[in-house]
Amino acid sequence: MILYINACIRTESRTNRLAKALLDKLGAYEEVRLTDMEIQPLNEERLDYRAAQIEKQNYNDRIFKLSKQFAQADLIIISAPYWDGQFPAILKTYIENIYSIGIVTKYDEYGKPQGLCKAKKLYYVTTAGGRYNPRFSFDYIDYLVKNMFGIQETELIYAEYLDIEDNDAKKILSQAISDIDERFRDRGSIL
Ligand SMILES: Cc1cc2nc3c(=O)[nH]c(=O)nc-3n(C[C@H](O)[C@H](O)[C@H](O)COP(=O)(O)O)c2cc1C
Numbered sequence: 532m533i534l535y536i537n538a539c540i541r542t543e544s545r546t547n548r549l550a551k552a553l554l555d556k557l558g559a560y561e562e563v564r565l566t567d568m569e570i571q572p573l574n575e576e577r578l579d580y581r582a583a584q585i586e587k588q589n590y591n592d593r594i595f596k597l598s599k600q601f602a603q604a605d606l607i608i609i610s611a612p613y614w615d616g617q618f619p620a621i622l623k624t625y626i627e628n629i630y631s632i633g634i635v636t637k638y639d640e641y642g643k644p645q646g647l648c649k650a651k652k653l654y655y656v657t658t659a660g661g662r663y664n665p666r667f668s669f670d671y672i673d674y675l676v677k678n679m680f681g682i683q684e685t686e687l688i689y690a691e692y693l694d695i696e697d698n699d700a701k702k703i704l705s706q707a708i709s710d711i712d713e714r715f716r717d718r719g720s721i722l
Contacts, residue, residue, distance in 0.1 A: 536622075537718055540612065585631065590634065602635050613689075634694050652685070654687075657669065663689050
């Protein structure tokens with residue numbers, strides 16, 4: 532199953548458009564559109580509740596639905612605009628919600644995480660108004676999924692300088708979409 536985690540906020544999101552160009556190459560997918568969901572940041576009540584279910588190994592509880600979907604995906608695509616040097620808060624909220632010990636990761640006796648996710652690869656798609664710096668967005672996701680979730684490969688796809696006066700944002704986006712075509716032209720396997 533290909534999982535598309537859509538953390539774009541605007542209806543006319545250019546990041547979503549770029550991600551859709553990638554998804555066109557990949558085939559059928561399940562979309563989780565974060566703005567349509569009722570996910571909340573973890574508070575003490577939800578944290579305690581989740582810990583209690585993990586303690587009881589009650590992984591059928593609905594609190595684990597998103598974690599299981601994430602862990603079972605074969606390929607994951609995250610799209611998120613570049614906001615405040617990072618990404619919208621709803622993506623971090625999603626990460627808090629899926630990061631369930633026993634589903635996406637477990638810790639060995641030395642406290643080292645052992646990823647439990649099935650996906651071999653994750654794409655991160657973003658667009659930026661100015662220059663894109665991956666440090667607190669893609670680099671963070673890359674660190675998290677490789678070290679905690681066991682997803683070995685990541686790939687960044689982005690378009691930048693979309694909001695600079697006199698720049699033709701449509702042209703920049705079209706170029707980024709053509710670059711995706713180019714990237715996939717010579718690939719034997721899409722994954
Ligand atoms: C709340 C907010 C924060 C933003 N922060 C940045 C930023 O830190 N750096 C930057 O280059 N652009 C920033 N931008 C511009 C967006 O990255 C740019 O418009 C992007 O293409 C939006 O993607 P979208 O069309 O998918 O919504 C910000 C835009 C918004 C609305």
